Amino acid sequence: MAGYRELLRTPGVGRIIAAQLTARFPNGMASLALLLHVEQVTDSYGAAGLVLAAASVGQGIAGPVTSRWMGAWGMRKVLTLTLIVCACSIATIALVEMTVPAYMALGLVSGLATPPVQSAVRTIYPKMVNSRQLTPLFSLDASLQEIIWILAPVVITFVSTQVGTVEGLLLVVAILVGGGAWFISSPELGRVRIPRSRRRLGLVLAKPPVVLATVSGFLLIGACAAVEAGVVATFGHSGLEAGLVLAVFAIGSLAGGLGFGHLPIGRWAMARRLAIVAAGLALAMASLNVWWLGGTLLIAGAGIAPAFAVMFAMTSISVKFSETAEAYGWIGTGQLIGAAAGSAVAGFLIDGVGPQGAYLAATAFAVVGVVVAVVFVRGFPDLRGRDASPIPDTEPVSTIL
Numbered sequence: 001m002a003g004y005r006e007l008l009r010t011p012g013v014g015r016i017i018a019a020q021l022t023a024r025f026p027n028g029m030a031s032l033a034l035l036l037h038v039e040q041v042t043d044s045y046g047a048a049g050l051v052l053a054a055a056s057v058g059q060g061i062a063g064p065v066t067s068r069w070m071g072a073w074g075m076r077k078v079l080t081l082t083l084i085v086c087a088c089s090i091a092t093i094a095l096v097e098m099t100v101p102a103y104m105a106l107g108l109v110s111g112l113a114t115p116p117v118q119s120a121v122r123t124i125y126p127k128m129v130n131s132r133q134l135t136p137l138f139s140l141d142a143s144l145q146e147i148i149w150i151l152a153p154v155v156i157t158f159v160s161t162q163v164g165t166v167e168g169l170l171l172v173v174a175i176l177v178g179g180g181a182w183f184i185s186s187p188e189l190g191r192v193r194i195p196r197s198r199r200r201l202g203l204v205l206a207k208p209p210v211v212l213a214t215v216s217g218f219l220l221i222g223a224c225a226a227v228e229a230g231v232v233a234t235f236g237h238s239g240l241e242a243g244l245v246l247a248v249f250a251i252g253s254l255a256g257g258l259g260f261g262h263l264p265i266g267r268w269a270m271a272r273r274l275a276i277v278a279a280g281l282a283l284a285m286a287s288l289n290v291w292w293l294g295g296t297l298l299i300a301g302a303g304i305a306p307a308f309a310v311m312f313a314m315t316s317i318s319v320k321f322s323e324t325a326e327a328y329g330w331i332g333t334g335q336l337i338g339a340a341a342g343s344a345v346a347g348f349l350i351d352g353v354g355p356q357g358a359y360l361a362a363t364a365f366a367v368v369g370v371v372v373a374v375v376f377v378r379g380f381p382d383l384r385g386r387d388a389s390p391i392p393d394t395e396p397v398s399t400i401l
Contacts (some may be wrong), residue, residue, distance in 0.1 A: 004140055004258070005314060007133050012188055016128070019186050020121040021144060022179035026172045028152025030090065030110070033172050036157075037094065038103055046197040047100045050194045053237050053340075054104040058111020067119035067129035067329030068201060071194040071322055079272035081377045083180040085113035087173050097211070115180055118187070119328040122312055123321075127192045135265060135383060142308035143257025146250045154243065159351050161190035174208055195322035208379040212372070213311040214274035216270060216329050218309055218338035223362040224249075225342030227297065232356025233350045234288050241290045248294045252280075252301025260306040270310045271373035276303030278366035285359045300366075314381050338365075 008014045032051055038048040062082075069078045089110040093103060125137050160168030183189075205212055228246060235242040256276075263269075280300025284293055311331060319327050343366060347359025373380070 005135065007129065007136055007140060010129055010133065012128055012186075013137070016121065016124065016183075016186055016188055017141065019179070019183040020117055020148065022175070023115065023117045024145070025148055025152055025179055026176040027114075028148040029156040029168075029172050031177070032153055033156050033160060033165070033168045034090075034093070034107065036160045037169055038100075040104075040165050041097060042100060044100075046394065047103070050100065050335070051103045051107040055107040055111040056336055056340060059107040059109075059114050060333045062112045062114060063116070063119075063333040063336070064201065064326050064329035066114075066116045067325040069195060069327050070116065070123075071196045072121060075189050075192070076192065079115050079180065079189075080118070080121065080183050081112045082115045082277075083177065084182070084202035086110050086115060087177050089113065090169055090176070091173045094166045095174070106163045110268070114276060115176075115182070116325070116329060117183055118332060119325040121183075122316070122328050123194060124188050125191050126316060126321075128188060134316070135309070138312040139257050139260070139306065142305040142312065143196055143254050146254040146257070146305060150247050150250045150254075153246075154231045157243075162173055196327065198320045199323070201326070202322045202326075202330075205330060207318050207327075208376075209314045209381055210309045210327045210330065210377055212270075212379050213327075214334035215371055215372060216307065217311055217331050218276070218334040218341070219365050219372065220274065220277065220304065221335040221338035222342035222345075223277060223365035224304070225339040226346035226358050226362035227281065227284075227300075229343050229346035229350065230355050230362065231293070231297075233355040233358060234293070235290070245290065245294050245297060249297040249301045252298040253304035254301075256302030257305025257309065259302075263306075264385070265310055265313055267377050267382050268372060269372075270314075270380055271301045271370055271377065272306060273307040273310060274366060274369040274373055276300070278363060278370050281363040281366050285356060285363060288355060310380075313383055317381055317383060320375040343365060 005275050008017075034051055034055065035048045038051045039310055040046070066078055069115050086109075089106045093106050093110070098106075122138075123143070125141070126134055129137055156168050158170055158173070205214070227249065229243050231245050231249075235245070260273075277300045280298075280303070284296040284300065286292065286296075312328075315331065316324060343362065345360035346361045349361050353360075
């Protein structure tokens with residue numbers, strides 16, 4: 001913890017972390033708020049699911065594209081434009097009653113215009129701290145983002161059910177605008193300029209560490225999404241136990257990130273951290289007792305934030321600075337696809353064999369992640385004793401002979 005205190009004393013670090021967490025807080029609220037609102041208006045969970053699917057498709061498409069735009073147009077311009085469009089689309093869904101296709105269209109627009117805050121801040125981090133502090137900063141970031149997933153669902157569920165779904169969506173808009181404005185006004189966004197990438201969109205995926213980080217994120221988030229479906233199926237939508245168990249899952253991740261963040265990252269780090277997740281999920285299949293699930297998911301959660309820290313650091317060290325934002329965009333897209341896949345597989349298994357099927361699916365996703373990390377271990381860079389900053393961009397310099 002002394003290392004984290006030193007890190008937070010670095011000028012600007014605490015402020016930028018707080019600003020980006022606030023700006024990203026709506027990410028943990030929007031899906032649930034849309035689900036509750038559209039279901040209430042249409043009286044159909046199927047219609048609400050279609051709107052959420054449209055928003056997820058938009059986010060998946062936009063991730064690498066809007067992240068790359070930041071190198072061409074500047075971070076503030078892209079973040080401001082996407083913030084305005086996203087806020088207006090969500091506010092329209094809240095205030096205007098319309099047909100399901102219209103809701104889907106606006107959901108797609110809100111997804112396409114999701115501000116690329118995550119890509120921006122992880123591109124800025126290497127310019128704010130020294131090489132020794134960068135890996136712990138990635139770990140701290142991965143840990144603190146769990147606060148979003150602990151608090152945001154509770155806040156939006158309370159507001160939407162006790163006050164109203166329109167007010168819930170307007171709360172999402174208010175935090176989106178307020179947090180986004182705070183992050184956009186941060187001095188670091190003016191000091192750090194992402195160089196324009198000279199390569200075509202998608203060529204960053206030719207880097208093995210970027211592909212491995214994207215695949216690992218897909219599998220890890222797939223496991224987490226299956227767990228969420230399983231917990232809800234176990235205790236019901238209105239069960240207090242479901243929220244508490246999922247909170248314990250997130251707390252395990254927070255504790256794991258803070259506890260393991262100082263450890264050096266070698267080639268086997270991803271395999272070891274995903275193995276913790278897989279072991280905890282495998283144990284969870286033994287019983288659906290609330291105490292057993294809470295304990296085993298606490299164990300599984302301890303590997304999540306540390307695994308994300310490996311993904312962020314290995315991506316940073318493997319690409320040029322002009323490519324970092326796009327690389328993180330692709331990783332985000334992989335995670336979105338993983339969330340959809342994990343939920344879908346778990347849903348089919350819940351219908352077929354019951355809630356245990358969801359934990360089986362989650363374990364399978366995590367085990368495949370471990371296998372990938374072991375089989376392709378040479379593709380993971382050894383970061384021990386190395387600067388995790390991106391590769392500097394260089395250009396030809398004309399000389400007079």
